[in-house]
């Protein structure tokens with residue numbers, strides 16, 4: 001079996017759609033070929049990723065069932081391998097993470113709009129508290145050592161997640177303090193940056209896109225494969241992105257374009273499979 005033939009069968013192998021004969025011949029090729037072996041591993045990881053993403057999405061039960069049943073073929077489906085599915089699924093591995101990412105966004109977006117977000121209070125709290133912190137009506141702990149601040153905040157959530165900390169020195173901003181706030185039983189780590197540019201506050205918490213206000217707009221960074229959501233109230237701008245289960249919202253009176261550019265430059269890209 002040649003590598004090109006093997007690569008064509010890898011998806012079907014992971015989907016458990018091969019005949020016994022096909023399976024035997026690809027398995028013997030995988031034992032000898034490191035390249036195809038690694039493609040096979042990537043394929044399995046990708047599948048796991050989709051399954052996890054699908055399971056984690058706040059989707060109506062029926063839709064989730066649909067997504068997941070597409071990933072675990074039923075006995076009936078296995079009898080008739082769906083060739084069209086393989087055609088729809090771009091064969092070149094290199095394109096696939098981007099494809100899956102786009103697919104997940106497509107699946108997620110209408111859901112966000114359909115379901116009235118009930119937990120949006122955190123993102124609106126972020127916008128409101130920005131002003132309160134700057135006016136001094138919401139107290140924070142002054143701490144100029146980034147390390148100590150990070151340590152304190154991390155401890156306040158028993159190490160479950162760390163505040164997303166950024167080096168903003170090129171903008172003339174440095175961390176000056178922070179606080180922990182609680183909304184609906186969830187803790188929010190708050191880090192305040194001040195300096196020669198308009199103050200910026202970084203909010204970190206465990207959440208999902210459902211924590212966004214309904215009028216948030218989405219910007220997708222195609223290179224990092226990260227979605228950024230922008231929203232604002234009364235001249236205060238917020239940019240939210242997610243790294244796994246950790247949500248980061250940057251809030252500032254900086255122009256939205258600048259704030260978005262900043263978030264894009266600092267966000268970790270979605271890992272490749």
Ligand SMILES: [Zn+2]
Pocket residue numbers: 002003004006029033034035036037
């Ligand atoms: Zn090979």
